[in-house]
Amino acid sequence: MVKHDDSHDMADRKIERRLLSLLEALVKEIRPDRSDNVRVSLESRLDRDLGLDSLARSELLLRIEQEFGIRLPESALLAETPSTLLQLLRSSTADSSCRVAAESVSTKRKAANADEAEPGGEPSDAETLNAAMDWHLQRHPDRTHLYVYGDGDEPQVLSYGELNREAQAIATALAARGIRHGDRIALMLPTSPDYFFAFLGILRAGAVPVPIYPPARPSQLEEHLRRHGRILSNAGAEMLITVDEARKVAHLLHAEAPHLRHVITLAELDAPSASVAPRAPSASSLALLQYTSGSTGDPKGVQLTHAQLLANIRAMGERLEAAPDDVFVSWLPLYHDMGLIAAWLASLYYGIPLVVMSPLAFLSHPLRWLELIDRHRGTISGAPNFGYELCLRAITPERVQALDLSRWRVAFNGAEPVSATTMEQFAERLAPCGLRQEALMPVYGLAEAAVGLCVARPGRGLVIDRINRERFASSGEARPESDPAAAQPFVNCGPPLPGYALRIVDAEGHELTERQEGDLEFRGPSATSGYFDNPEESEKLYHDGWLRTGDRGYLANGDLYISGRRKDMLVRGGRNLYPYDIETAVGRLEGVRRGCVAVFGDPDPTTGSESLVVVAETRIDDPAKRQELCRVIADTVVDVVNVPADDIRLVPPHSVLKTSSGKIRRAATRDVYRLGRLGEKPLPVWRQVIKLTLRAWAGRARQGLSAAGYWTYYLYAWSLFGVGFTLFALAGLPLPRLAWRWRVAHYVCRAMARLAGIRVEVDGLEHLPRERPGVIVANHASYLDALILTAALPCSVRYLAKEELESRTTTRLPLTRMGALFVERFDPRQAEQDMHQAERAVANGDILAIFPEGTFTAEPGLGDFHTGAFLTAAHAGVPVIPVAITGSRQLLRGKEWRPHPGKVTVQVSAALEPQGSDWDAALKLKHAAYEVILRHAGEGRRRP
Incomplete structure (x- = not known):
């Protein structure tokens, strides 16, 4: 049986x-x-x-x-x-x-x-972070997930169940305050249990967390609020959750972020008596806005969906062979992608206990990190290079003799350039503690890929490629060099993660062979769709379907070697110079504060050349000693790059600007240098507060004037549209022939667009069919698309409209008189009949106009095409004419009703002839039309 x-x-x-x-x-x-x-x-x-x-x-x-x-x-x-x-x-x-x-x-x-109650397996079918959390709650709600260390010696221990109970209460309170699915909520909290509760609570509410960091020192108040005010404004954050101390001055953020409605602490988020059920997110829902460090003038918030985060976490876990018996120890900031995603969210997914301490605790007591790895038998941990440097300074034989680091199997180093010397010294100094050199792991990643991109398999250790320095600087060829005096070392960052691909391209975008330096591009399942509400920067991200990283490097045997940032590279005498090499060498000099050196180029507009500027922090006040230090720095620069520095500036501590994660902000330091303000002491806090308050009042006044102008245009535009449609209804709809009615509609729409300040530029009208029927397909980004297309096309067409419009009195008559065909979107049986109706219209000689995306969103990107338009063309044997509309999304975004003046381009491309009448022929038409429209629409693909 x-x-x-x-x-x-x-x-x-x-x-x-x-x-x-x-x-x-x-x-x-x-x-x-x-x-x-x-x-x-x-x-x-x-x-x-x-x-x-x-x-x-x-x-x-x-x-x-x-x-x-x-x-x-x-x-x-x-x-x-x-x-x-x-x-x-x-x-x-x-x-x-x-x-x-x-x-x-x-x-x-x-x-x-x-x-299956205890550790084992992973939530491989989970489509969201919420679902991954639910998977663990169903199997082991009492399993310890977090050990959170504060000021004391004992951690606060949290299980999956305890974490979820607090998060659910926060989610309910957020929903009761009107937070809706997709709303952005900023987190300005230090590393503490509250951070984890709040972040997960925001996800449980179906909202989107936007991590930002509180000011480290009162003297940084003005710059901090200015930077994060712009981030909050760009994100359209509805709420800021912060600590009580920051809340006292956070009201000043309203000047920079007018959409910010609430600035509160977690204690104020009391759960209401009546439960409000939040809406669960889907795989394609936005899960996180990760703002790139140092983005002040033009904030760039990387959009990451639940599907993208899980794809990156799974790829990293597969490569690192992650398992629930691992233990992750981290001091990395939770507002940074490496601390948030690689440390916490990956640990949550794989059921790995996470031991966490604050970055400030690490900076004040670096060896506390190693002590926690010993205490909890940590297997995975890591830091940027400066973290290892701090430990090296603090290590003494007495302090490390009792440490046991033998279970530490993955010691990753990323987020900033990796120093081979630092890693080798770290392994050598801690070898008596059981740390194996094979555990060292340089990695590479970026927020635009979620976090991880290149990771080696555990146990490989440090791999150094020593190449000829002179040949590399002059030609970009990474030729191996055996002579130590002529060699420049580069650290191997490993191969791309499973499912990801890398390539190196030259300045013209042509792919280079191995060991040729160029610009690094990648693609993979977690590649962001772009920066939130920043279409200009988003457009710069993509190149032929690959995502630009902004980094330069080369590939050898499939592994990546990073040589520097494209924007930081200087070109002198045909040589490529990278600031990091100079900064590292100068930072080792006696009298210079290590990690506090900025090197950048200062372009001369008259000659077109770049001056090499070195800014170094020092505590030396004696003029003679300062002069001697400048001489030593000048000699060091020549020794490293064989090029003299044009300007050397010695500045007091805290003059070199840094990001929240400790990276040198070269561009910002260069701006201060150009203004002649290097080394200036910050204003007293009380003066900063007065200055910010005055700016807030001025900002509100500008907002009032801007709002008045907006409402004036709003009323004018819709009044204009109303008058135009009324005139058309009276003069155009009664005409007996469709061609006549279309001609009137064409000129009325052109006049409305022109009077509304919408400039419609059309190219490629010669591709429109004149003597035969066809199917026009266009991308759909705005409610204005039908008006724009009608204004652009001189020949009469019949639109395919959704069936719901036929049931409305206000739309049924005008659309019917204009020859529109109505299609059912939700009933598959009716949809097939509607397709036959469309085929009959084409057979009668009509030209159909279809938006194959079906609908549109506020976020940029070309969505998937439905198949119906292309089956119609294939069955009828008529061409498909791709039309790309560019700019309409910015004029009337998403489902809103706020029009804006501006320019729209309509590109009509050459007709695509069907190569048969079956399903395969329709698919070929669909793919070909999609690629043509994608090339001209200028928005990239919409990520699932």
């Missing part, structure tokens, strides 16, 4: 695998550019998760019937998940006894999962 059940179980699993394999093949056909990011499971939603529109589902059912030799019921068209299709498939291929066996197997699986 057992063998009989087993045979049915095996047959059932075989059917399941065949079905999922068939689905995966179809998804790859429809979405070849994103198929690597799509996880097909029985619970995947056919429309939202897999991108199958109604016509693609029809194709899927046809393939299922061919694959299994059965006939599915008509209700299969309404299936929402592969699980439903599997049930229909079972009922068509098996008798009732097989169904009983399948239910028995399902019950056994559930029982097995229920018994």
